[in-house]
Amino acid sequence: MPKAAGDAKLLIQSLSKAYAATPTNLKIIDLYVVFAVATAVVQVVYMGVVGSFPFNSFLSGVLSCIGTAVLAVCLRIQVNKDNKEFKDLAPERAFADFVLCNLVLHLVIMNFLG
Amino acid sequence: MARRLPPLGALLIFLAAVVAPLSYAVRPVSDAHRSAAAELFAASTDGSLGDLESTYEAVSTFKILGVQKDKKLAGKACKLATDTLSASSSPAKDLFHAGRIAAVLGCSVDAGVYDDVASRLKAVIKDTNSLLEFYYSVGGLLSLKEQGHSVVLSDADSTFHAIKALSQSDGRWRYDTNSAESSTFAAGIALEALAGVVSLSDAEVDPSMIGVVKNDIAKLFGSIKSYDDGTFYFDEKHVDASEYKGPITTSASVVRGVTSFANVVSGKLNVPGEKILGLAKFFLGIGLPGSGKDCFNQIESLSLLENNRVFVPLILSLPSNVLSLTSKDQLKVEVTTVFGSAAPPLRVNLVQVLGSDSKVVTTDSKELQFDLQNSLHYLDIAPLKIDVGKYSLFFEISLQDQEHETVYTTGGRNAETIVVTGLIKVDKAEIGIAENDAGTVESVEKLDLLKGTQVSLSANHLQKLRLSFQLATPLGRTFKPHQVFLKLKHESKVEHLFVVPGSARQFKIVLDFLGLVEKFYYLSGRYDLELAVGDAAMENSFILDLGHLELDLPEAPEKAPRPPAQAVDPFSKFGPKKEINHIFRVPEKRPPKEVSLAFTGVTLLPFIGFLIGLMRLGVNLKNFPSLPGPAAFASLFHAGIGAVLLLYVLFWVKLDLFTTLKYLGFLAVFLVFVGHRALSYLSSTSTKQKTA
Known part of the structure; x- marks a missing residue:
């Protein structure tokens, strides 16, 4: 058991060391994804505790968070310089796509919010 | 006897309902109009009569009808009028209504105020080309003149031309030079304005122009509409027009215009007397109006027709439409003006009597006697040999004085509907039980229906019940009432109603119980027999208990229809119904407010993170x-x-x-x-x- 714990500790340490090398702009995106998912989790917990009465409101709240997180992940894939696939794509173009998709997503979300 | 009262009451109500439509016939203005006017023009809680126009309508109607209103109300109206007159910003319309209120009530207004009002109205006349503005300002000036203030319209000829310029070739008017629509209501207004111009003018208005307007009036009367009972009225050609006001207001406007124009010009207008009479009948036919505006229009138009220079309509009316042969009622006819004043000496002839089926009863002309004391024309109906029933009477009125024929109009023929009632003789009443085959009568009892003899019969399902009787009018003819019913009422309150068919000689019903067992729900036992005979013209309509019938019917087979459930109390049908409970959606369960607010805070935590x-x-x-x-x-x-x-x-x-x-x-x-x-x-x- 202690050995396993030590392994896990080692694993996490190596992971965090490797992660430290990630460029700051990708870290910002990661942070944003974490923030969005955390907000979604809070809402799911609320539904679990209280009930799903305005169900459309709950759905739109959670989908807003998940949707924007997915979009952020897409942004991250496109911005990451290690992804050769998107080498020709300027990060500014990727960001513009992200903004546009978010605006469309939230128009739908607002319509659904009721 | 007490038990019979409800049906008797019902019969009476039925009788009243049958006679009531007849009493809608034209009658002169009466006290009923006075109380209706007092009700329609009731002052509001603050003691006023509404805006200027409705105040004028109220005070004017009260004055025409001679209704006394308390001084406070008149004071309030006067104050409203004087305030409007002295306010410098009042438009011509308000000045017009205020001036007329002051004229009707005789309010005291400073001469200086009137000078100012007169000059303002004259300025409006000079500038405008709208018919309504002309109407309001000329009418306003006229009301000042009525109150003794000297007003002279110096350029009367040009004003007359300006108003006349708006007329159309069919005798109707436009509201202003820009509007394409012409209106009958506007024609009335224009004629009134023209009459005002003529009476305000200092010099004589061009007679040729007056001739042209007279021609217009004749054309206007060409477009009058009518009902087939001799009633005439004006209405707009296109009822969808933007300014549509309805036949009462439109007719009133034309009557106002034509009578006032006839009063100020010399010579007679070329308007047929029957149309004037028809208009009077139209306004009287309204009966008691439903709104203040209608009331004013009705009463004012009638008062103008009561005394005008075209023709004064004389209305023929019957004080009572129901004549009883039993009490030897006389046929009474009144000929009066629309407000009920006495007519000049005249003769009334009854020229034709039509039965209910438009069959001519008599065409002999009979002159009615005149009762000077009550100013009634009367005639004994006995020599006419008319029986009970409903009749249309046609009268002709002829004025005795030839000179009056240019002043009064009586119309050609006047039709009135009457109901003649009488006692109906019931004869040869028989009731009995017959065997099914060939009708060998087993037991027949003579009945004296009017004395109320009771019979007790018994029968089985192979036998028949026979009831026959004869009805005769006072003149000995067979009488066919509206209602002849035989009612069989079982102990369990199941009722069966049969219409007793009438032939030329007698009323006879045969109830073959073999064919009726199913209808009777196989209910054996005691049935009460009731005979109801009723008619509006029958003075002795009755509902009689004939006795009872012991009926022996076969046992009900299995699939026989069940008798309907009888209400315990027949009136409970009209009682309050069970309260209706509405089912609403149950509101969703909601968390306490604090929990929701707390979670709102919690959703912010990731953001802070x-x-x-x-x-x-x-x-x-x-x-x-x-x-x-x-x-x-x-x-x-x-x-x-x-x-x-x-x-x-x-x-x-x-x-x-x-x-x-x-x-x-x-x-x-x-x-x-x-x-x-x-x-x-x-x-x-x-x-x-x-x-x-």
Whole structure:
């Protein structure tokens, strides 16, 4: 058991060391994804505790968070310089796509919010 | 006897209902109109009679009808009028109504105020080309003149021409030079205004123009509408016109215009007397009006017709439409003016009597006697040999004095409907039980229906019940009432109603119980027999208990219809119904407010974490462009995104999807433009850095 714990500790340490090398702009995106998912989790917990009465409101709240997180992940894939696939794509173009998709997503979300 | 009262009461109500429509026949203005007017023009809680127009209508109607109203009301109306007259900003319409109120009530107004009002109204006349403005200002000046203030319209000829210029070739008028619509109501107003101009003028108005207007009036009366009972009325040609006012207001306007025009010009107007009489009948036929405006129009028009220079209509009416043969009622006829004043000496002839089926009863002309004391024309109906029933009587009125024929109009023939009632003789009443085959009568009892003898019969399902009787009018003819019913009522309150068919000689019903067992629900036992005979013209309508019948019917087979459930109390049918309980959706369960608010706070925690994380990463805004141009575009880009998000919030709060999309379209174009500039600048700087 202690050995396993030590392994896990080692694993996490190596992971965090490797992660430290990630460029700051990708870290910002990661942070944003974490923030969005955390907000979604809070809402799911609320539904679990209280009930799903305005169900459309709950759905739109959670989908807003998940949707924007997915979009952020897409942004991250496109911005990451290690992804050769998107080498020709300027990060500014990727960001513009992200903004546009978010605006469309939230128009739908607002319509659904009721 | 008490038990019989409800049916008797019902019969009486039926009788009243049958006779009531007849009493709607034309009658002169009476006290009923006075109380109706007092009710319609009741003062509101603050003691006023409403706005200027309705106040004028109220005081004018009261004056014509001679209804006394308390001084306070008159004082209030006077104050309203004088305030309006002395206010310098009142339009011509208000001055017109206020002037007329002052004229009707005799309010004391300063001569100086009137001078001012007169000059203002004259200025309006000079400038306007609208018919209503002419009408209001000329009418206003006229009301000043009525109160003894000297008013002279110096350019009467040109005003007359200006109003006449609005007339159409069919005798109707337009409201102003721009409107294409011509209206009958406007024609009435224009004629009244023209009459006002003539009476205000200091010199004589061009007689040829007056002749032209007289011609217009004749044409206007060509477009009058009528009912087939001799009633005439005016209405607009196109009822969908923008200023449509309805036949009462339109007819009143024309009557007002024509009578006032006839009063100020010399010579007679070429208007047929029967149309004037028809108009009077139209206004009287309204009966008691439903609104203050209708009441005013009715009463004022009738008062103008009562005394006018065209023709004074004389109305023939019957004080009572129901004549009884039993009490030897006389046929009484009144001929009066519309307000019930006595007519000049005249003769009334009864020229034709039609039965209910338009069959001519008599065409002998009979002159009615005149009773000077009650100013009634009367005739004994006995020599006419008319029986009970409903009749149309046709009268002809002829004035005794030839000179009166140019003053009064009586119309050619006047039709009136009457009901003659009498006692109906019931004869040869027989009731009995017959065997089914060939009708060998087993037991027949003679009945004296009017004395109320009771029979007791018994029968089985192979036998028949026979009832026969004869009804005769006082003149000995067979009488066929509206209702002849035989009612069989079982102990269990199941009732069966049979119409007793009548032939030329007698009424006879045969109830074959073999064919009726199913209808009787196989209910054996005692049935009460009741005979009801009723008619509006029958003075002795009756509902009689004939006795009872012991009926022996076979046992009910299994599938026989069950008798309907009888209400315990027949009146409970009309009692209060069971209260209706509405089922509503149960509201969803909601958490306490505190829990929801707490979770709202909790959703903010990740955001705070996000901000802290950003700080830990050392995020900065160094990449934000520093040159003024790109910086402006970058800020506008962010502002644009903010604006779109704000629009979304508004969409959530109040806007609908279409409005949102409209604004979003504009914002998107702006955002694409600004965003493109901002991001391409960033992209170019970053590539520069790379290459450098």
